[in-house]
Amino acid sequence: MTVTLHDYWRSTASYRVRIALAFAGIDWRGQGVDLLRGDQRGGGHLDLNPQGLVPVLEIDGAHLTQSLAIVEYLDETRALGLMPSDPLDRARVRAVAYAIAMEIHPVCNLRVARFAVEKSAGTLTMQGWMREFIAPGLVAVERMIDGGPTCLGGRVSLADLCLFPQIYNAQRWDVDLGGLPKIQRVIAHLSQMPQFTQTAPENVRPMTA
Ligand SMILES: N[C@@H](CCC(=O)N[C@@H](CS)C(=O)NCC(=O)O)C(=O)O
Known part of the structure; x- marks a missing residue:
């Protein structure tokens, strides 16, 4: 299963997801979206994320947007312990x-x-x-x-x-x-x-x- 992260190296929202992937021990392939060039507004990327933002994570047969939702998904499915039980x-x-x-x-x-x-x-x-x-x-x-x-x-x-x-x-x-x-x-x-x-x-x- 290839996990692909559509991100931009300086994006702080993408950085949150990279940290969560590291805690999960998941190998991932980076697909750079050059925000300065406007790649995020291109048709291909908008099909993945209609908001025209990074990150997008392709994992488990789905593509997920919104970094906090992605981190919580990884936390729940990979038992990362990033959310307290109380x-x-x-x-x-x-x-x-x-x-x-x-x-x-x-x-x-x-x-x-x-x-x-x-x-x-x-x-x-x-x-x-x-x-x-x-x-x-x-x-x-x-x-x-x-x-x-x-x-x-x-x-x-x-x-x-x-x-x-x-x-x-x-x-x-x-x-x-x-x-x-x-x-x-x-x-x-x-x-x-x-x-x-x-x-x-x-x-x-x-x-x-
Ligand atoms: N709430 C979103 C925010 C995503 C976001 O704002 N990403 C920025 C980079 S950190 C972006 O793609 N900006 C592109 C733009 O402003 O055109 C998330 O947490 O994923």
Whole structure:
């Protein structure tokens, strides 16, 4: 069974899925979708994901979209233990994951940020836009997490799979993480795990993009 991940090396949503695949020990084939070139809006990709977004995971005879749905599918079918069994703990994990994936991430999506910068007639930069939304979003997340060794409950969860790529992205835009000691402790801990590091953008970057 070939598992194919349609992704873009720098996509944080794709990075979440790469980490989950690593925890599942699943070998996968990468199918690059060049977001800068607009491949995501091509007919072939829209047939896979009508939203014109990555990631898309082809697995178990299906193609799945939406990174959190994909991670939860892998968690349920491969018993990864990424979701706590207690409903309250599970709700807290989802709250942190959603704070990142549904609040910070969509505003900083390429199409949104590009539109804002282009319409701003030079008053906005890409970096300024990113910092405007990532920094306060992370300040809130800092208050929602335990602060070590993982986001919540002392074990790796969906929340960590969202936080780690988001911090990678924050560093790319030079967001100041100085006032976020709990997040820094969690990131230091997760950085020791190959599931988080071997799947990092620079390690899956295609030679041509
Ligand atoms: N909620 C979606 C978000 C997916 C998403 O926004 N992907 C970005 C890359 S991180 C994308 O494909 N952007 C293409 C575009 O904006 O045109 C998920 O979690 O899968």
